[in-house]
Amino acid sequence: MNNVLSWVLIGLSMACVSVTTMAQSLVSHHVSDHRILLTLDDNSKVRVSFLGHNTVEVLYRADEKQLPSMALPAEVSVKPVKVGKAPEGTTFSYGRVTARVSESPFQLAFYFDNEHRLSEEKGFFHVDSLRGFRFALQPDEQLYGGGQRVLGMDRRGHKMPLYNRAHYGYTTESNQMYYSLPAVMSSENYAVVFDNSASGNLDIGHSEADVLQFDARAGRTAYLVTLGENLADVSRNLVSVTGKQPLPPRWALGNFASRFGYRNESQTRDVVKRYQDADIPLDGVVLDLYWFGKDVKGHMGNLSWDREAFPDPDGMMADFREQDVQTIVITEPFVLTTSSHFDSAVQADALAKSLDGEVKTFDFYFGNTGLVDVFSPAGRDWFKQYYTKLAEQGVAGWWGDLGEPEVHPGDTLHNVDGSLYTADAVHNAYGHRWAQMVYEHSLDIQPDKRPFVLMRSGFVGSQRFGMIPWTGDVSRSWGGLKPQVELALQMGVFGLAYTHSDLGGFAGGDEFDAELYQRWLQLGVFSPVFRPHAQEDIAPEPVYHDQQTVAQARDLIRLRYQMLPYNYALSIENSLTGMPMMRPLSFYHEGDAWFTNKDSYYWGENLLISPVTEAGVSEWMVDLPPGTWYHFYTDEIYTGGKPVSVPASLTQIPVMVKAGGVVPMLDAASTTAEADFSQMTMHVWAGEQGVEHQYHYYEDDGKRVDSLKDNAFMTGQVIHQRQSDSMRVQMLTTGGYDRMPTNRELEWVLHGLTQQPEDVMLSDKVAVSTDKNSAVYWDASSKTLHVNQRLQGHGEFTVHW
Structure with a gap:
């Protein structure tokens, strides 16, 4: 117990007693191993590092114990700096980026090609347990940021909690969701990432119109600034420094059979056969929690097949593989006290602790539970054994659910690099570390296979662990469909390029709405992942519906497979350059209207997609960018630079091709392997x-x-x-x-x-x-x-x- 409390004090020492509110002055600086160490008049240290890709890392309190960076890879290249003098103070530069230090009061400002982009306002502050940063905003500046929210594309004027939390059944408004990002990207062509995984707030000119403020109750006192020629350049640079997405297996771009959930082997085999009988391409089947328990509650943490429901999972998955259909299974980080593996987890020291040094247990929807400590070696090692066994049995991909974590008491303790930290200090990095474990372990046990890692929560940089996020338990309604473009774009510009939605919607719904379903699948054709998924009271799979629904879905899914060369080329481009697959109009067009447009997006460079999000329409207004455009389906020519009305029959949404565009296509195959x-x-x-x-x-x-x-x-x-x-x-x-x-x-x-x-x-x-x-x-x-x-x-x- 004394040892545990000593670790707690170490972990909490960062979060108390210090007060830094008065303006400070620079006393001295020196450069060591290319890193600049600045000493202030309170004897605190500020470390400035140029990381390449037009990015600067700034770490305040560099002489104190810090949590490791989550946003940056473990190994980053620090570039040599050039030291200079300016009338306003000392300058440090590498390539096209300059950081200027005003000596009294101490302040950092950042320039690109000698053009000012961003300045600290008061800079770093630390009062009692609150620490953070303040930056000056320009009057006409617009900003993306905060990750998954439904607030409009320009997030200026909003204050957002930085705490990953489920929002079940959301529609057209949400200020807090599954995947928050402590980051902004500005119309002034810069991005700031606050490299802090603690519970906090992101205030983009809400409390003070001209101030960008990040604050947290604990955590790392660091930020990254990334600059570029334009927004697309800033995005590519940021993804390059935080880590590019490794290529998923090509089958990840195919069609998935998925629901909550298939209850037994017979039902799972049946759904695959139904797709094949209907001549609808299929590449994967996703198993929700019934693979390890017959009920929703009471079984989480079993992590072994329920042999009554699935008597021969090895044979089932082998049969699917023969048909080039992959099996993906859900896993959660919660181990219920009623599960068959709880005692094993306790004995292995795999679960997060409480203040008394014992396993932390708490109640939530699924039962009384402990939480795997994915930050600790013991927790990861215990968890890995189940992934190993499942992979040996034939599981091809992993679905990590509830990884916010969905319930995470603030006094839960995690072992990070030998020190204990409270849940509030590391909450937003839980899914990030879990994805890292799954991705790296998958490569360890199957080095010749690309990992497939589907997860709904993480941190800045989680894409480098192959994370494929989705937008959570969206309402099965027109209101749920409306924000899906905004959500995907806000994530993609910061690196989470595979963000997608449960096609058709997940939560609620009184009866099957064939029109809504059709419109959502039409969006899915031009999305990173095509995965209809929902609660089972209304089947999310087209093969359980009427002949017209089956026929319309078949055409859309076959188009998805015909588009495989174009779509997969986008995947490769993303992994090579960091460019997202879904792109905001602001990547190609300057101006307020293009920055804030949340109704259309570029799918690659050549296609403009405008999903229909209202019922009963046959025409759809599209804010068409400048230039000449062709209708993808009819070749009708449109002149851009203005709103245009585009036909939107029940079988087509507006898909526009810019003049000069190229789209490679194939004949549709039954699986991506047969393409x-x-x-x-x-x-x-x-x-x-x-x-x-x-x-x-x-x-x-x-x-x-x-x-x-x-x-x-x-x-x-x-x-x-x-x-x-x-x-x-x-x-x-x-x-x-x-x-x-x-x-x-x-x-x-x-x-x-x-x-x-x-x-x-x-x-x-x-x-x-x-x-x-x-x-x-x-x-x-x-x-x-x-x-x-x-x-x-x-x-x-x-x-x-």
């Missing part, structure tokens, strides 16, 4: 006359863990340009991978041509035919030119009028 990349259709929409357009396509084998690190992937650069009498199209390929198709049968489909061409120059001149069996033919009904070409590396052709 044939040797036969592709390359859709090209003609651009403005005289303008060269480029598109980068990426491809690997969909499985190899280190394909990007080992350069085992192919890049295809599509270049096209339209002139008054011709159009030239090229595809230049570099790189490759094992078993890559050596010969590709490409069908080029050129959209937006105003007249039938006369001929096409391939290896020689080929006349344009109207016979669809010809190598080059003109489809008069759709006004598209089709050019069939065998591609060996590079390809090129020119169309003449």
Whole structure:
């Protein structure tokens, strides 16, 4: 007991007695191992480090014991700095970034290419148990930030609790949800991350209109500043420094059968068969908590198959694998005192403690429980054994639920690096550390397989552990559908690019709403993950509904699989560069209206998606960005820079292609494993006359863990340009991978041509035919030119009028 209390005092010492409110002055500075150490007149230390990617880390109280950084990888490269003088004080710089130190009163300001971007206001403060930072805001500045909230895209004027907490059945308003992010990204082209995992608040000009304030009751006294040329550049830089998302297995982009939940082996086999009988592609089946217990309550923590309900899980999963259908199972960090493994967890010292040094137990919805201490080696080691066994049995992916944690008493103690900290000090990093454990352990036991880690809570940088977040238990209603774009965009710009929703909605609903369901699936086609999921009172799977629903879902899911080359190329681009898959309009267009737009998004660089979120409409207003746009389904041309009305039949939402856009597609297959990349259709929409357009396509084998690190992937650069009498199209390929198709049968489909061409120059001149069996033919009904070409590396052709 005395030992426990001594650890508690160490852990809590950061959270008490110190008072720093008066303006301070700089006394001295020196540089050691490229890090700048500033000494203030109260003898406290401030450490400034340039980390590359136009990012600076600032750590106040650098001479005191600190929790480790959660936002940054364990190993970061610190860059050499150049020290200079300015009339206002000392400057430190690396590359295009400069940090200026005003000596009295002490203040830090940050510049990009000598242009001011951000300044501390009072900077660091520490009063009693409250610590945090204050920055000055400019009058017209707009800011993303805070993570999952339903507040509108511009979060300025809001004060948000930083405490991951479930919000069951949310709709069009929420100030606190499953995944908070202590970070902002500004229209002034900077981002600030507060590297503190404690319970706190993010105040973006709410209490004081011109002040950005972060405060917390404990935790690390550090922040990161990331700068860039524009918002997209800032986002890429921030993700690069906090850690890029490793590639998921390609099957993660397929369709999932999922609900709360499949109660037995027979029902699980039945749902897979129903998809196959309905000719609907399927790549995964997700098992909720019934795989380890027959009831909702009383079994959490069993972490072993209920053999009465699932008599042969090994055989079931093997049969699914033969059909290229993967099995994903839920796990939770709670171990009920009634579970079969509670005593084992206690004996292994795997559970978080209370102040008396004993296991902390408490009541919540599922029963009386302990909580696995994922911060401690003992807790992780105990937890890992179950993942090992399940993987050996055939489980292919992991679903981590309730990882906020959903209930987390403030006096719970966690062992972090040998010291105990209260739950409030580390709460927001619990899911982060859990994801790290699952991801790293998956690679340890199966080094040749990409981990699949589906979790709903984490911290800044959790993407580097392969985390695939979702937006929680959303209401099954039009109100639940409306904020899904906002939620995904607010997460994606900070690195959580795979944020998605339970398609169709999860919570509530009196009866099946076929129109709502259809609209949500339409959004899902152009989302990072396609996973209908809901409470079982209304089936989330289309195969349990009427024939019209099945037919409409089949078409949408087949389109999802046809889009696999385009979508998977976005995954590779995200892992290479940090660019999110769903992108706010502000990434490509400057101005207040584009920054705040929460109704549309770019899916990659070429497609603009505007989900329909109201019932009974046949037209949908789209704030179309400047330029020329084509309707994806009809090729109708629209002039952007203004709101336009776009047809929105029950089977289609507005999907617009910018002029010059390229979308590679395949024939739909029953699983992603059966997709044939040797036969592709390359859709090209003609651009403005005289303008060269480029598109980068990426491809690997969909499985190899280190394909990007080992350069085992192919890049295809599509270049096209339209002139008054011709159009030239090229595809230049570099790189490759094992078993890559050596010969590709490409069908080029050129959209937006105003007249039938006369001929096409391939290896020689080929006349344009109207016979669809010809190598080059003109489809008069759709006004598209089709050019069939065998591609060996590079390809090129020119169309003449």
